[in-house]
Amino acid sequence: MLTKNAAGVAARKRLSMTVNGRAVEIEIDIRESLLDVLRDRLQFTGVKQGCSVGECGACTVLLDGTPVNSCIYLAAWAHGKTVTTIEGIAQDGKLSPVQEAFVEEGAIQCGFCTPGLVLSTTAMVESGHTYTHDEVRRELSGHLCRCTGYQKIVEAAERALRDAESAVDESPV
Amino acid sequence: MFDICELHEPETLQEAKRIFHDNPDLKVIAGGTDVLIRMQHGSLAGAGLLSLRNIRELEEIRMLGDGTLSIGAMASFTKIFQDDLVQKHVPVLSEAAVSMGGPQVRNVATIGGNLCNGAVSADSASTLFALDALLKLENLEGERIIPMGDFYAGPGKVNLGPGELLVSILIPREGYEGMGGRYIKYAMRKAMDIATLGVAVVCKVRDNRFAELRIGLGVAAPVPIRCFEAEAYAKGREITLECVQEIARLAVKPSRPRTSWRASKDYREHLIEVLAQRAVAEAVKRAGGCCAH
Numbered sequence: 316m317l318t319k320n321a322a323g324v325a326a327r328k329r330l331s332m333t334v335n336g337r338a339v340e341i342e343i344d345i346r347e348s349l350l351d352v353l354r355d356r357l358q359f360t361g362v363k364q365g366c367s368v369g370e371c372g373a374c375t376v377l378l379d380g381t382p383v384n385s386c387i388y389l390a391a392w393a394h395g396k397t398v399t400t401i402e403g404i405a406q407d408g409k410l411s412p413v414q415e416a417f418v419e420e421g422a423i424q425c426g427f428c429t430p431g432l433v434l435s436t437t438a439m440v441e442s443g444h445t446y447t448h449d450e451v452r453r454e455l456s457g458h459l460c461r462c463t464g465y466q467k468i469v470e471a472a473e474r475a476l477r478d479a480e481s482a483v484d485e486s487p488v
Numbered sequence: 489m490f491d492i493c494e495l496h497e498p499e500t501l502q503e504a505k506r507i508f509h510d511n512p513d514l515k516v517i518a519g520g521t522d523v524l525i526r527m528q529h530g531s532l533a534g535a536g537l538l539s540l541r542n543i544r545e546l547e548e549i550r551m552l553g554d555g556t557l558s559i560g561a562m563a564s565f566t567k568i569f570q571d572d573l574v575q576k577h578v579p580v581l582s583e584a585a586v587s588m589g590g591p592q593v594r595n596v597a598t599i600g601g602n603l604c605n606g607a608v609s610a611d612s613a614s615t616l617f618a619l620d621a622l623l624k625l626e627n628l629e630g631e632r633i634i635p636m637g638d639f640y641a642g643p644g645k646v647n648l649g650p651g652e653l654l655v656s657i658l659i660p661r662e663g664y665e666g667m668g669g670r671y672i673k674y675a676m677r678k679a680m681d682i683a684t685l686g687v688a689v690v691c692k693v694r695d696n697r698f699a700e701l702r703i704g705l706g707v708a709a710p711v712p713i714r715c716f717e718a719e720a721y722a723k724g725r726e727i728t729l730e731c732v733q734e735i736a737r738l739a740v741k742p743s744r745p746r747t748s749w750r751a752s753k754d755y756r757e758h759l760i761e762v763l764a765q766r767a768v769a770e771a772v773k774r775a776g777g778c779c780a781h
Contacts, residue, residue, distance in 0.1 A: 326493075326494060326495065328495075344489065345492055345494075345495045346489040346490050346491070346492050347489055347490075348489070348490065348524075351489060367528055368525045368528050368529070369521055369524075369525060369589075369592070369593055370680060372590070372592060375592055381566075381595050382591060382592045382595060383592050383595055383596050384521075384592045384593065384596075386528075387520055387521055387524040387525055387528070387596075388520065388524075388596065389490070389495070389520060389524070389539070391495060391497065391539075392520075392539070392541050435591065435592075453586075453591070453679065454591050455591075456590045456591065456678070456679030456680060457589070457590025457591045457592040457593060457679065457680060458590075
């Protein structure tokens with residue numbers, strides 16, 4: 316399929332995706348990043364614009380459950396995919412267990428990196444895998460935080476993973 | 489917004505080859521983690537993009553009938569890191585894959601994109617070179633299969649003809665069978681960094697002698713290189729500490745590192761010797777050998 320931009324007129328494409336559980340149909344400009352569309356057109360401002368070159372992780376969203384940097388991902392590529400932003404994590408005004416863990420561990424200071432870190436941690440929790448301390452650090456290594464020194468963030472992620480594991484253990488067979 | 493004038497999103501390889509044949513000036517985009525960053529920095533202005541993202545057949549990792557491991561060019565670094573076949577047969581490639589970038593980048597960046605960029609720091613390149621990998625290139629007229637050493641033409645330059653796409657990476661059975669391997673990436677940070685130097689070693693050990701040894705280096709010359717003199721020296725030799733030290737000294741010989749803000753030429757030469765020694769020692773261990781004395 317070709318989307319062409321003739322004589323300075325921006326080429327457009329119809330995009331169907333699911334954002335935070337809701338079906339979205341939107342006409343986008345092929346030049347837009349997924350970050351542009353989520354922030355500026357759909358007003359999901361929890362998706363932060365940081366470095367714009369995939370270094371800082373502030374723009375992280377889950378794409379079919381997998382963390383990606385939305386600043387270096389073409390919006391056109393999200394066609395048919397399921398996108399989760401931080402706005403889709405709390406349900407009915409109630410924080411998710413991962414968000415609770417970040418609060419409990421004091422893993423938040425200015426908050427700019429927090430949406431991305433909560434989403435990457437959510438992806439780990441939902442994978443159902445177990446992670447060693449080093450693996451948790453590795454899975455969070457695509458996020459820059461200039462406030463906390465990371466220690467409390469790693470502790471929050473480990474707490475969330477531990478809680479999820481014990482929730483599975485206690486569930487009726 | 490990116491400065492893109494058109495976007496082609498074919499769903500089959502055949503369709504992609506046809507489009508590229510008709511529009512040879514298109515810029516091929518795979519995971520986008522390099523191309524889009526370059527665009528963000530102002531290069532490739534007004535480019536037309538040929539996106540390979542929708543071509544599912546290019547993501548496959550499979551074992552061919554003759555024991556060749558075939559890795560689709562669009563396989564992501566995360567997929568390569570986690571893939572059962574890769575972990576079983578070429579764990580050193582899994583080790584190299586997980587050293588690249590950070591998780592979000594690995595989730596979209598592809599091995600084909602990593603190679604086609606021609607970056608000498610590509611974490612997959614030195615490892616694939618050490619594994620004697622072959623590259624399958626196709627255009628509308630046909631296909632050709634070339635060794636890694638013929639692919640790199642210079643810094644940031646690769647030998648892709650008009651309308652030609654990298655389709656898969658082939659690692660023949662002789663490239664990996666019975667081999668222990670180790671990839672060491674040396675960088676300032678443990679994640680989200682570009683290698684100051686990369687050393688990939690694979691070896692086969694018999695009666696504590698080197699039956700075979702292959703060393704690939706990244707950022708040691710304008711393109712990824714092999715250390716053929718060191719490899720020839722090792723062949724048949726008993727594995728001792730002195731032997732491994734000599735191999736590491738010989739590994740510096742084919743290098744032509746440059747001084748950049750990351751490291752000086754002298755420092756890189758020092759890194760090659762030290763890291764080659766460590767990588768060989770670990771590869772030997774993983775191949776079931778020992779070089780304790």
